[in-house]
Amino acid sequence: MTYATQPEGSHYIAGSYAEDTAGTDLPVIFPGDGSTIATLHEATPDIVDRALAAAKAAQPAWAALRGVERGRILLRAAQIIRERNRDLSILETMDTGKPLQETLVADAASAAEALEYFGGLAGAITGEHIPVGEDFVYTRREALGVTVGIGAWNYPTQIAAWKAAPSLACGNTMVFKPSETTPLCALKLAEILTEAGAPPGVFNVVQGAGTVGAQLIEDGRVAKVSLTGSVPTGKKVYAAAAQHIKSVTMELGGKSPLIVFDDADLDDAVSGAINGNFYSTGQICSNGTRVFVQSGIKERFLERLAERMKGIRIGDVLDEATNIGPMVSARQREIVQGFLAKGQEEGARLVTGGGVPEGAGFWIEPAVFADVTDEMTIAREEIFGPVMSVLDFETEVEVLERANGTDYGLSAGVFTRDLARGHRMAAALQAGTCWINTYNLTPVEAPFGGVKMSGVGRENGWAAIEHWSAPKSVYVATGPCEAPF
Numbered sequence: 001m002t003y004a005t006q007p008e009g010s011h012y013i014a015g016s017y018a019e020d021t022a023g024t025d026l027p028v029i030f031p032g033d034g035s036t037i038a039t040l041h042e043a044t045p046d047i048v049d050r051a052l053a054a055a056k057a058a059q060p061a062w063a064a065l066r067g068v069e070r071g072r073i074l075l076r077a078a079q080i081i082r083e084r085n086r087d088l089s090i091l092e093t094m095d096t097g098k099p100l101q102e103t104l105v106a107d108a109a110s111a112a113e114a115l116e117y118f119g120g121l122a123g124a125i126t127g128e129h130i131p132v133g134e135d136f137v138y139t140r141r142e143a144l145g146v147t148v149g150i151g152a153w154n155y156p157t158q159i160a161a162w163k164a165a166p167s168l169a170c171g172n173t174m175v176f177k178p179s180e181t182t183p184l185c186a187l188k189l190a191e192i193l194t195e196a197g198a199p200p201g202v203f204n205v206v207q208g209a210g211t212v213g214a215q216l217i218e219d220g221r222v223a224k225v226s227l228t229g230s231v232p233t234g235k236k237v238y239a240a241a242a243q244h245i246k247s248v249t250m251e252l253g254g255k256s257p258l259i260v261f262d263d264a265d266l267d268d269a270v271s272g273a274i275n276g277n278f279y280s281t282g283q284i285c286s287n288g289t290r291v292f293v294q295s296g297i298k299e300r301f302l303e304r305l306a307e308r309m310k311g312i313r314i315g316d317v318l319d320e321a322t323n324i325g326p327m328v329s330a331r332q333r334e335i336v337q338g339f340l341a342k343g344q345e346e347g348a349r350l351v352t353g354g355g356v357p358e359g360a361g362f363w364i365e366p367a368v369f370a371d372v373t374d375e376m377t378i379a380r381e382e383i384f385g386p387v388m389s390v391l392d393f394e395t396e397v398e399v400l401e402r403a404n405g406t407d408y409g410l411s412a413g414v415f416t417r418d419l420a421r422g423h424r425m426a427a428a429l430q431a432g433t434c435w436i437n438t439y440n441l442t443p444v445e446a447p448f449g450g451v452k453m454s455g456v457g458r459e460n461g462w463a464a465i466e467h468w469s470a471p472k473s474v475y476v477a478t479g480p481c482e483a484p485f
């Protein structure tokens, strides 16, 4: 591998790379073959302090710029990302193991879109005028201050940009902590923002595991934390933020239903199930891992799915023909293998996949289970790997109750030619996002987030602006100020 994967420093503070070798070693492993492609260091308390101090110092001047001025910088960063899409995609592939075929379209490109969208909105963030008789109130939509972003390992570039773009557009500054498993790509975003003209300290990156994240949340300089991660981590981060009544956005896990009615277009439904279970080797929070298939179409669905799965291409992730990559880590593969064993023990029928291809790296073949029932572990717990569970159902009323019978509420999908039913289901499903006749499309224009245990707050769309800023009401009296005495 000749591509440069070792960054100039582990962290990015006040417009340049920073290092403190006293921090614990953080090896970066290429999931394709298990080799070490870089060694970084976890942030020491001194690094955390320097990053927060830089963000704090930069914030007032950044917020004082006109929205269009902040937006211009974000738009410039988007353009640089687009120009370097291939290099950035290769780095994302090395960091995560996701095939280049995917990263070329879904990662740096998605980051660029977020910067374009929120860069464009930055000048349009305004308040309201509210008449109160002859008096009036106006609102100012103000920045929160120093914000913290904490990322998961499945979409390192996208997650960093989905948090940074709206936060910065609103006039906040940010310290971002990537997942310790995939620390490389957020550094590139920081470098590019500097190149695009972001003043030093506006966007900083510090590395480390949960303890570094916890230090960031505890710090009195931080006004808000946005986490993308699992529900157990979400509970800890939410609780820590609550100690200081800090604002939070929680983008957490899911166990989403994907419902295929008898009248669905068979190939569309199979495509939806493939996208909703195997893209990014199943490591997507919104995946529709409980595939409910109505009895009239079930056998045909399983047959067609089996045929389509012959199109899986496992191989060199830098070869654009490869369409399935390895798991991100040995640990994540072990977790998936545990679920595969549990599924078989509990009586689900393994239709295909689940084997481990020969060679180094954290590979596992995408698996489909049929005859899955609601109480089985594989139908209840988030696996975060390429494991599809197919469950049978008879009626709309029945499937709706079963689909909603989970503590999660991130996403849901419905395949049917009856659009009235599609909308009826979308209204009744407990989820932050519903798809009708497609799955896993998350355009930056639409709010994204969860209900129930899947999260709090929203990313993307105008909704994100509301979560990264606060309205201040200014009451203006036009007459005398009355008092009781």
Ligand SMILES: NC(=O)c1ccc[n+]([C@@H]2O[C@H](COP(=O)([O-])OP(=O)(O)OC[C@H]3O[C@@H](n4cnc5c(N)ncnc54)[C@H](O)[C@@H]3O)[C@@H](O)[C@H]2O)c1
Pocket (backbone or CB within 6 Å): 150, 151, 152, 153, 154, 155, 177, 178, 179, 180, 208, 209, 210, 211, 212, 213, 214, 217, 227, 228, 229, 230, 231, 232, 233, 234, 236, 237, 250, 251, 252, 253, 254, 284, 285, 286, 382, 384, 410, 449, 450, 454, 455
């Ligand atoms: N809803 C979404 O938008 C979304 C998107 C992607 C992934 N996810 C979820 O992320 C999970 C997979 O990612 P993961 O394994 O990296 O998640 P994780 O919860 O293990 O870690 C997420 C991040 O939190 C940090 N962290 C851990 N403990 C912490 C603490 N006590 N305080 C502060 N930070 C702490 C980690 O270092 C990491 O950066 C899945 O559950 C998936 O569904 C959700």
